């Protein structure tokens with residue numbers, strides 16, 4: 001199931017990227033679209049974390065979820081401050097829509113689970129989700145970003161998400177199979 | 178008997194002497210440390226403590242500054258001291274005393290973040 005969602009996320013993203021590379025002369029994804037996707041990706045992880053706080057009694061899972069809310073909120077506050085400074089606003093796009101749809105489906109799937117089954121599925125999803133987002137930010141968004149400050153902001157955000165990826169990896173191991 | 182008494186007096190005298198020396202030495206020592214007390218700054222950036230290790234003497238102060246967008250903590254491995262949540266540009270100071278918990282410390286939010294204090 002996760003694989004399917006991962007693939008559909010990736011497919012959605014690739015479709016947009018493919019379309020934009022086909023029209024490379026038009027510049028592909030612009031900074032405001034990248035900003036919208038990154039902001040949406042943060043919001044999605046906050047929603048997963050809120051679900052974990054509703055559904056889990058595991059202290060490690062709860063601590064991880066609280067860190068996700070704290071960090072992704074801070075990154076998004078900083079993102080909005082930068083966009084305001086640059087006089088820009090995020091631009092909705094098909095990739096953001098596709099990410100939101102996949103995340104809604106994943107939340108429905110997670111909500112049906114209880115106890116350790118929920119904890120393991122949440123942790124596994126956090127790991128794969130951060131891997132997916134990090135790969136996209138690193139190999140697509142950072143090279144594509146035009147504004148130097150925005151590019152630097154994405155690099156900083158990537159450090160945050162990579163730390164989360166490492167943290168999620170440990171959580172997955174700790175919870176076992 | 179007389180020899181024993183004189184022996185005891187000698188012992189007492191030397192104890193007093195040792196005590197006096199310790200007092201004087203202690204006074205000089207604490208003067209010396211307060212005169213040369215250092216402040217060590219540890220920047221938190223990119224989810225790391227810079228520098229990762231601080232060598233401090235008793236009387237020195239360590240100041241952590243969070244330069245990241247996200248909150249962090251600096252917390253003793255045994256929880257004996259704790260900055261609590263530090264937002265961007267927040268600072269936390271710790272004055273090193275003889276019994277300050279040294280060794281590895283962490284950020285409680287990000288367990289991969291580890292720093293160390295060694296007390297000279």
Ligand SMILES: [Cu+2]
Nearest residue numbers: 249284286287
């Ligand atoms: Cu931290």
